[in-house]
Amino acid sequence: MKTTQKIVTVMLTAVIAVFFMIGNSANAQAKVKPWPVPDKDKALKAPIKLSDPDVISTGKELWAKHCKSCHGSKGLGDGPKAASLKTYPGDFSSAAFQAFTDGELFYRTDKGRDEMPSYEKKIPEANDRWSLIAFLRTLKK
């Protein structure tokens, strides 16, 4: 009986340890690498009013269709596809993210990198892509 108890204890410990390791490995996504943006793109200003409610509404619609699946509905990097990505999609509500200029956010949305697709063709109208930037600003904590 004592031998049986020992075996059961060891097996339970092993199972718990395996789950712990799996749980930790799921969180072991690579952190976002620095993403340099050319100076002229960094300084780019939106041709439309990013505080316009209609612009933000358009951005929200586009976010739901193109971005939410990875970045999450509130931009916390917790969308349904996020766990399968090699790189953490980022917390867009953070002060660090919101400190990027409009031009930097527009450039990265346009060009994409690695698992992040380029949206220059997927969203062909530039004003639509700017409306996404307008929505990103509303994610601030």
Added chain:
Amino acid sequence: MYTYLLSIKKVVLGLIFFASGIGIIFAQDSIPAPEKKKPLERKPFESGIAINEQTVEIPPAKTLEFVLQHRFGTIQNGWSDLAGIWGASNIRLGLNFSITKNFLIGLGTSKNNRLQDLQWKYTFLHQRKGGFPLTIAYYGNLALNATNKSNFGIEYKFIDRLSWFHQILVARRFCKMFSMQLGFSYSHYNKVDSTSKNDAFSISVLGRIKVSPQTSVLIAYQQPFVVNYDPAFIIRYPNKWMSCSANSFPYPDVELGVEISTSTHSFHIFIASAQGIVPQQIVQYNNNNFWNGGILIGLNITRLWGF
């Protein structure tokens, strides 16, 4: 023979009149210029197809689109074949490529009649904010029936296998929630059996109601108008060279479904009456009366790759 040619003349004159009407609309002074300064209106539909209808949408240039269209059997057998899901089905697999942002070509293969189709679509006018009110496109296809030649009768010629379809699509996005499209088509089969006619026109109406950023309800109706070439019939009823009915073959197609769209996919799940997928099959060979239980479940899936 004279009466037959007279009926052909009526068809051709009708098409010329229709095309002239479109030209007159474009020539009106009421259309503001310069259009290039007015921004484009957002697109009225998420995908190039909506249930059984083509839409004015073309994916961005250099986009490859895979299309899978599946139609189950009708629900008339009830649970015995799981409302048609285990019944005789029709399937089409297609690939489209947007050569430019306004021009698309595609190839497809279908199970019913082993149709191999080549299709093309060109959007030549776009709705603009504060400007031109409509998006207008032309869609066409050429289909080849690849079944055994014994299906074409004793005087078989290769061209008997061919059919084609031409359609003008006129769409408008009224607001974020609602878009509508009208379609005017002409289709022709080189060879038909005794129960069918070679030529038909159709008018279709498609509505999209957007209920959330990714989900829409789609409703459509397509009414065929069959061209009667029987000289004896035309002599007796000269004003009835074209006929249509909601209650006889070919039946109109009634479509109701839901669309879910993402960045790269579009999914439709719906009920409709036509089991045909290639448009001329829907217009000229719909055997199912929607209002008499001729309803089937169908689904479409599209996937986009950008290059």
